[in-house]
Amino acid sequence: MEIEELLSSYANGERNFAAINICEAQLSGVNLSGAILTKANLSLANLSRANLSKSDLSYAKLNVTRLSGANLSEAKLNYAILNVANLILANLGDAELVEAALIRAELIRAELSRANLTGANLSNANLREAKLRQSNLSRSNLSSADLRGASLIAANLEGANLQGADLSRADLSSANATNAEFKQANLSFCNLSGANLSGTNLRWVDLRGANLRWVDLSDAKLSGANLTGADLSNTNLHNASFVHADLREAKLMNADWTDANLSGANLTGAKLHSVSRFGLKTEGIICEWLDLSPDGDRTQIRRLSPDEVRKFFHQTLPTIQIIIDAPLDHESHINLATAYYEIAQKYSPLSQPPTIKLSHRRTMLTFAMENDNQLFSAAFAAILPFVDSEATQRNLVRFLQILQEENLNILQEKEKAKIKNIAEFLTAELSQTFQIKLMKSALNIHKKLQFFHAPTQTVLCNSSDQTLPVYNHPNFGKHWVKSANFVDPDEITAIESTKYTLPETSIISNFVKNFTHN
Structure with a gap:
């Protein structure tokens, strides 16, 4: 069919031109909207600025075809071959390109929003x-x-292969790239905020200066990646691999990298305010200094020796232990669970129930905290169901008062100022939980249950594995008889009764001095 015949037939209402062969045809600016051109051969044709909207070009051959500025919106190009085609500034919005071949195609500034390019x-x-x-x-x-400067906002890249691709300064915010392949790609200064990159391979990727705020990178592979100056604030990095990655001066404020592998990584100058450091693999980590300031403005610089690096990145989980000098019976268990549920409604750090260790003599409740800063206020709330709550809470308040007194037994004035600042912060946190005391009468704990009247001990353990005894009832353990053969590892030991006295000021100050208040 000649070109004149094609255009005449189209003008007369004909739309079906399936399998037509018009290779090298000059059709610049023509209107073939809605035409059926399945399996057509349009290779080397000139269709620049042509209107092919809503046309069906499935299985068509368009190798090296000129389609610059063409309108292909809502067109069907499934399984079409467009290798080395010129689609500069073409409109392919809402088009279907399933399994289409576009090898080395020119799509500079092309419109492909909502297009289906699956496979x-x-x-x-x-x-x-x-x-x-x-x-x-x-x-x-x-x-x-x-893909430099391309906009892939909310695009679906699940399982896509972008190995070696150049996405510098591209916008992938809110995109789904789970299990995608980005090995050796360039994502420098790319916007990935809110994207899902769970399980993605980002080995040896250039992510310098990239925006990764609120990104899900759980189980992602970032070995050897360059993340210098990248913003990973509030990012989910659970179980991610950063082996030999470059994280110099990266922003990691409020990121969750539990169980991440940082072996051989370089974190010099990284911003780590409010970052937990539990379960990390850090063999061979490099870190000369860190920025622990809340705004990442270097107002709180911490320089680390190699030995200090090892300690800094090997935190233990902060915990509150309440030991009750009585076994937990069924009715008391129900009352305790109900009480902590009601407390959690007012105080969210206790939303996770405690682990319970039982013996026929004692009960141990262990509350795991997200960070050291919650220890004092959470202990203030956790003890509330027990008769010992008043005495325990009184000691917690006294500790903070001691830390703000002028006669702190601290050798350096700088350390004294640091501890007083921490104490002021903790006091503010504690003041927010004072309303919890008003809940005591509303907890509906059965007053006849002896479990809640039993003597208690309360002990805090910070992320540096230091302990601080908060309260020990004078009658704790008095009704027990110690056996010389008492070696059962499952029992809660330390059975001699001792009257509680406030720890020395140096013990209290050393306990808070190592808080991860960052």
């Missing part, structure tokens, strides 16, 4: 500054593609 081959394609918002690129091949 498409875009290897070595040029998509610089292209718009791919909400597009479906799952299982697509974008290896070595040029």
Whole structure:
């Protein structure tokens, strides 16, 4: 069919031109909207600025075809072959390109928003500054593609191959790239805020200066990645691998990297305010200094020797232990669970129930905290169901008063100021829980239950594995008889009764001095 015949037939209402062969045709600016061109051969044709919106080009051959500025919105190009095609500034919005071949295609500034590119081959394609918002690129091949400055906001890249691709300064905010392949890709200064990169391979990726705020990078592989100056604030890094990664001056404020592998990583100058450090693998870690200031403005610099680095990155979980000098019976257990549920409604750090260790003589409740800063206020709330609550709470308040007194037995004035600042912060935290005391009469604990009248001990343990006894009832353990053969490791020991006295000021100050108040 000649070109004149094609255009005449289209003008007369004909739309079905399936399998037409118009290779090298000159069709610049033509209107073929809605035409059926399945399996057509349009290779080397000139269709620049043509209107092919809503047309069906499935299985068509468009190798090296000129489609610059063409309108292909809502067109069907499933399984079409567009290798080395010129689609610069083309409109492919809402188009279907499932399994399409676009190897080395030119798509500079092309409109591909909401397009379906599932399984498409875009290897070595040029998509610089292209718009791919909400597009479906799952299982697509974008290896070595040029996506510099492209917009992939809320795009689906699940299982996609972007190995060696250049995405510098691209916008992938809120994108889904779970289990995608980014090995050796360039993501420098890229916006990935709110994206899902769980399980993604980011080995040897360039992420310098990238925005990774609120990103899910759980189980991601970032070995050898360059993250210098990247912003990972509030990011989920659970079980991520950073082996030999470069995290110099990266922002990690409020990030969760529990069980992450940081072996051989460089964290010099990293910003780690409010970052927990539990269960980390840190063999061979490099870290000369850290920024612990809340705003990452270097107002709280901490320099670390190699030995201090090891200690800093090997925290233990802060805990509150309440030992009750009585076994936990069934009715008391129900009352205790109800009481802590009601307390948690007012004080969220106790939303997780305690672990309970039982023996036929004693009960131990252990509350795990997210950070040291919660220990005093959480202990103030946790003891509330027991008769010993008044005495225990009184001691907690007294500790904080001691830490703010002028006669602190601290050798250096700088340390004294640091401890007083921490104490002021903890006092503010504690003051917010004073309303918890008003709940005591409303907890509906059965007054006849002896379990809540039994003597108690309360002990705090900070993230440096230091302990601080808060309260020990004078009658704790008095009704016991110590056996010389008492060696059962499951029993709660230390059975001699001793009258509690406030710890020395130096013990209290050393306990809070090592708080991760950052």
